[in-house]
Amino acid sequence: MIAFVLQRLIQSIAIVIAMSIIVFVGVTVVGNPVDMLISPEVSQADRERIIRSFGLDLPIHQQYFVFALSVLRGEFGQSFVFGESAIKLIVQRMPATLELATTALLISIIIGLPLGVRAGLKPDSIASRLTMSFSILGFSLPTFWIGIMLMMLFAVVLGWLPATGRGPTVLFLGVEVSFLTWDGLRHLILPATTLALLKVSLVIRLARAGTLEVVHQDYIRTARAKGLKNDRIVFVHVLKNIMIPIVTIIGLEFGQLIAFSIVTETIFSWPGMGKLIVDSIRMLDRPIIVAYLMIIVVLITGINFIVDIIYAILDPRIRHEATK
Amino acid sequence: MTMDDGETPILQVRGLRTYFETDLGVGKAVDDVSFTLRRGQIIGLVGESGSGKSVTGQSLIGLVDRPGRIVGGEILFKGRDMAKLAPEELRRLRGDRISIIFQDPMTTLNPVLSIGTQLIETVLAHYPSVTPQKARERARDMLGKMGIPNPEERLDAYPHQYSGGMRQRVAIAMALINDPECVIADEPTTALDVTIQSQIAHEVKDLCRNAGTALIWITHDLGLVAALADDICVMYAGRIVERGRVEDVLGKPLHPYTRGLMDAVPSRNKRGVRLSQIPGSMPPLLALPGGCAFHPRCWRADQSDCRVSPPEESPREDGGALRCHHPLEDSIVMAR
Amino acid sequence: MTQSPPRSIAGTIPSAGSVAPSPDAPGGGGFPRWRNPAKNRLVRAYFQSPVAAISLVILVIIVFLATFAPWIAPTNPYDLGTVTVVNSRLPPGATARIGDTVFLLGSDGAGRDLLSAILYGLRTSIIVAAASTGIAVLIGLWVGLLAAYVGGRTDAALMRLVDLQLSFPTMLVALMLLAILGNGLDKIIAALVIVQWAYFARTARAAALVEREKEYMEAARGLYLGHGRMIFRHLMPNSIAPLIVVATIQAAHAVSLEATLSFLGLGLPPTEPSLGLLIANGFNYVFSLHWWISLFPGLALLLTIVVMNLAGDRLRDLLNPRLRK
Numbered sequence: 001m002i003a004f005v006l007q008r009l010i011q012s013i014a015i016v017i018a019m020s021i022i023v024f025v026g027v028t029v030v031g032n033p034v035d036m037l038i039s040p041e042v043s044q045a046d047r048e049r050i051i052r053s054f055g056l057d058l059p060i061h062q063q064y065f066v067f068a069l070s071v072l073r074g075e076f077g078q079s080f081v082f083g084e085s086a087i088k089l090i091v092q093r094m095p096a097t098l099e100l101a102t103t104a105l106l107i108s109i110i111i112g113l114p115l116g117v118r119a120g121l122k123p124d125s126i127a128s129r130l131t132m133s134f135s136i137l138g139f140s141l142p143t144f145w146i147g148i149m150l151m152m153l154f155a156v157v158l159g160w161l162p163a164t165g166r167g168p169t170v171l172f173l174g175v176e177v178s179f180l181t182w183d184g185l186r187h188l189i190l191p192a193t194t195l196a197l198l199k200v201s202l203v204i205r206l207a208r209a210g211t212l213e214v215v216h217q218d219y220i221r222t223a224r225a226k227g228l229k230n231d232r233i234v235f236v237h238v239l240k241n242i243m244i245p246i247v248t249i250i251g252l253e254f255g256q257l258i259a260f261s262i263v264t265e266t267i268f269s270w271p272g273m274g275k276l277i278v279d280s281i282r283m284l285d286r287p288i289i290v291a292y293l294m295i296i297v298v299l300i301t302g303i304n305f306i307v308d309i310i311y312a313i314l315d316p317r318i319r320h321e322a323t324k
Numbered sequence: 325m326t327m328d329d330g331e332t333p334i335l336q337v338r339g340l341r342t343y344f345e346t347d348l349g350v351g352k353a354v355d356d357v358s359f360t361l362r363r364g365q366i367i368g369l370v371g372e373s374g375s376g377k378s379v380t381g382q383s384l385i386g387l388v389d390r391p392g393r394i395v396g397g398e399i400l401f402k403g404r405d406m407a408k409l410a411p412e413e414l415r416r417l418r419g420d421r422i423s424i425i426f427q428d429p430m431t432t433l434n435p436v437l438s439i440g441t442q443l444i445e446t447v448l449a450h451y452p453s454v455t456p457q458k459a460r461e462r463a464r465d466m467l468g469k470m471g472i473p474n475p476e477e478r479l480d481a482y483p484h485q486y487s488g489g490m491r492q493r494v495a496i497a498m499a500l501i502n503d504p505e506c507v508i509a510d511e512p513t514t515a516l517d518v519t520i521q522s523q524i525a526h527e528v529k530d531l532c533r534n535a536g537t538a539l540i541w542i543t544h545d546l547g548l549v550a551a552l553a554d555d556i557c558v559m560y561a562g563r564i565v566e567r568g569r570v571e572d573v574l575g576k577p578l579h580p581y582t583r584g585l586m587d588a589v590p591s592r593n594k595r596g597v598r599l600s601q602i603p604g605s606m607p608p609l610l611a612l613p614g615g616c617a618f619h620p621r622c623w624r625a626d627q628s629d630c631r632v633s634p635p636e637e638s639p640r641e642d643g644g645a646l647r648c649h650h651p652l653e654d655s656i657v658m659a660r
Numbered sequence: 661m662t663q664s665p666p667r668s669i670a671g672t673i674p675s676a677g678s679v680a681p682s683p684d685a686p687g688g689g690g691f692p693r694w695r696n697p698a699k700n701r702l703v704r705a706y707f708q709s710p711v712a713a714i715s716l717v718i719l720v721i722i723v724f725l726a727t728f729a730p731w732i733a734p735t736n737p738y739d740l741g742t743v744t745v746v747n748s749r750l751p752p753g754a755t756a757r758i759g760d761t762v763f764l765l766g767s768d769g770a771g772r773d774l775l776s777a778i779l780y781g782l783r784t785s786i787i788v789a790a791a792s793t794g795i796a797v798l799i800g801l802w803v804g805l806l807a808a809y810v811g812g813r814t815d816a817a818l819m820r821l822v823d824l825q826l827s828f829p830t831m832l833v834a835l836m837l838l839a840i841l842g843n844g845l846d847k848i849i850a851a852l853v854i855v856q857w858a859y860f861a862r863t864a865r866a867a868a869l870v871e872r873e874k875e876y877m878e879a880a881r882g883l884y885l886g887h888g889r890m891i892f893r894h895l896m897p898n899s900i901a902p903l904i905v906v907a908t909i910q911a912a913h914a915v916s917l918e919a920t921l922s923f924l925g926l927g928l929p930p931t932e933p934s935l936g937l938l939i940a941n942g943f944n945y946v947f948s949l950h951w952w953i954s955l956f957p958g959l960a961l962l963l964t965i966v967v968m969n970l971a972g973d974r975l976r977d978l979l980n981p982r983l984r985k
Contacts, residue, residue: 156946219434
């Protein structure tokens with residue numbers, strides 16, 4: 001197991017390095033940092049001085065070296081707009097985004113898994129067919145639009161839920177969260193549901209496909225032959241087998257949720273890092289853009305790494321192979 | 325079959341019919357099958373692949389794969405008709421009073437649950453009041469009985485850590501763990517190495533004999549049945565064509581098909597003689613010939629009866645029964 | 661709808677597709693005879709699903725309306741000479757405050773006729789989807805075939821690159837690219853090409869590899885048929901069907917991504933027609949309950965994406981070799 005973890009860790013580090021090169025090349029070579037950093041009115045002499053002070057006159061590989069060092073130290077410079085450390089600004093907003101994405105993930109599983117398993121157990125029933133039609137629709141819904149529609153209906157017309165903001169937060173295990181207060185929870189419902197709709201269809205489809213396949217396996221027939229109760233067959237024998245691919249794929253999709261939280265946060269004014277990055281791109285706040293990209297790279301690579309490990313824990317076949 | 329000793333048989337099958345209704349037609353996998361299984365008795369159910377012997381086994385325990393369906397007949401388990409039981413009542417019998425061992429040990433165990441879990445849940449499904457510790461002890465003892473070394477540790481292992489033979493021992497332990505009164509063994513040794521096959525078969529036989537468990541052993545191996553069973557049923561195209569005590573039927577086969585099967589078995593006293601084969605092969609279920617289904621392959625078939633009317637069951641004089649218009653005579657020993 | 665069949669006898673019964681009357685049957689129902697019987701069968705099988713048939717018809721109508729938007733639309737909503745803020749936020753069915761235009765679906769915050777703006781916006785959606793997916797298919801096809809054909813280290817390196825890209829959400833990659841490139845129609849097409857090509861490369865490679873493993877390929881190599889002929893005649897035809905399926909789904913994804921990015925203000929500049937920008941405009945008036953400005957463009961967007969996905973789904977069912985008998 002240790003060898004397996006170590007091997008995946010090395011792979012993950014390699015990915016982060018590769019992505020840091022891409023981010024660096026993207027920001028430094030393709031996008032012109034001089035134009036991004038210096039206003040056109042600045043005099044030629046000042047211009048050259050600034051270029052030197054940012055090390056932009058150095059050969060490209062040295063520039064990357066400087067960049068990589070600063071990434072390692074977590075230094076991305078000061079935000080042009082806020083005048084604060086870019087990394088600090090992002091880290092401050094990270095819990096809000098993670099809370100939103102995690103809640104969305106849970107909602108999509110809580111809704112999608114039972115529907116999908118049911119559709120897989122009784123593929124010909126009307127409810128199952130309706131579920132599958134719904135999943136096509138859900139698959140196609142543009143997140144930003146459905147967010148606006150939900151907001152208009154539930155916040156503006158009906159007035160049941162707050163439209164924007166995060167509401168009060170409480171410190172939980174050292175992290176600011178809003179789901180522990182009633183008002184915070186009310187604020188969380190709309191943005192989290194909007195984000196969850198993106199993945200409900202995926203969970204339904206995965207669960208249905210998995211169930212359809214598993215129920216025809218010999219070991220399910222064995223379970224019936226043993227006289228197990230139907231609940232035990234579905235919740236242990238079927239579920240444990242379909243959970244392996246579902247957890248893997250859903251885990252990998254967590255990155256997508258974080259990516260699309262950019263949209264949800266913008267609509268619902270959720271104070272997470274997604275909203276920050278959109279604002280920063282509009283303002284060309286380069287330190288924040290770079291810091292965000294690197295943090296996202298590390299975050300997503302980290303998630304993929306963790307998913308790999310969970311996969312190994314869930315599937316005894318992989319687990320033992322890894323141990324050998 | 326033979327005389328009744330007064331007690332109710334464990335299993336009485338009467339006119340069982342299991343059909344597969346598909347868009348392409350109806351496949352009569354089991355067609356009018358009847359036999360009786362007494363307490364502690366061992367019956368060998370013999371036939372080629374496609375003869376309907378496995379579907380018979382699955383029907384007995386109510387686990388026919390779709391689109392198969394029991395369309396007629398009775399399966400009396402200690403006098404109660406299993407075919408008419410409510411699903412919950414059937415569930416309570418399954419795995420407890422009557423259990424089944426499937427053919428392929430590589431696929432019959434759940435890959436993501438430990439062997440211990442899969443054994444223990446079988447106990448707890450029927451005896452919820454048993455403590456998990458007791459169930460675990462029971463599981464360990466069963467593994468030990470099936471000759472698995474270090475049963476305590478092996479309980480925590482997963483199927484992929486077992487060899488094929490060991491997995492089948494686990495499956496057998498699972499079937500026997502609640503001391504059933506009847507076990508259906510659906511070719512449990514076919515997928516295994518030849519060396520392990522008869523070893524496991526005899527272990528199961530001894531376990532059943534000692535516990536007084538009735539056993540239906542489904543196989544295509546006549547030799548195995550001869551060594552294992554009290555009675556034999558020979559199936560062809562969904563029907564039992566000949567049945568009776570093993571020594572009677574194999575000693576004096578009256579059905580040409582039984583005879584053909586026997587001639588196809590290699591044995592010591594036929595050394596040097598070319599093995600004979602039954603010509604042709606089992607017809608597909610959706611295209612069974614009319615009359616006696618065996619007639620296209622039968623050297624005794626005539627042009628009238630055999631082609632037109634399916635033979636009714638007629639008694640053998642030793643208490644067995646057969647379905648044939650032209651049973652073999654004593655004089656015909658080495659036909660062809 | 662995706663219907664992965666249960667692994668039972670029922671699953672082996674030929675699906676609707678193969679039950680379709682044989683095209684070789686005499687008097688084949690008055691359909692025009694196609695040169696390729698396989699294609700003919702596929703077309704008929706496709707239309708056996710009413711949902712898929714309706715989807716395709718709607719898609720064709722959308723593409724038609726989008727293509728000829730300048731001639732069909734009641735007004736030109738992006739002509740600064742005629743559009744006036746005086747007419748802004750008129751409800752559906754209202755007549756203009758200045759001029760005699762009737763705003764069937766209402767007008768947006770800038771006084772544009774919503775119906776016309778939606779048609780112009782769809783035009784952008786279709787252009788972006790077609791251009792980005794088309795270019796990405798071409799790139800992906802060549803990379804995939806190259807990887808499959810050459811194999812070895814080239815294959816490994818290319819596939820690492822594909823894996824690397826696919827492990828990051830398309831939305832993020834597109835966002836990052838637009839942050840670097842700036843906005844504009846060409847920029848967003850470029851960004852969508854970059855986020856899509858990897859899907860096609862992987863699909864094309866997988867299909868080509870299956871073919872490459874076949875024995876006749878060994879024979880062809882033995883005969884030294886020449887690389888071009890091997891790739892064009894043998895590997896490429898097998899990649900086309902799965903690529904079409906992936907392309908349909910990806911095009912729907914591209915429509916959605918363009919709208920999303922434009923909504924965020926990172927895709928198209930506000931002067932260009934785009935459904936995403938229209939919805940963003942409507943978003944400003946959510947609290948004043950000018951619901952039509954964000955509802956109608958969104959419905960048009962949703963309809964376009966749904967019919968593309970339904971068509972793609974049907975194609976996948978038909979072309980999936982696992983489901984085909």
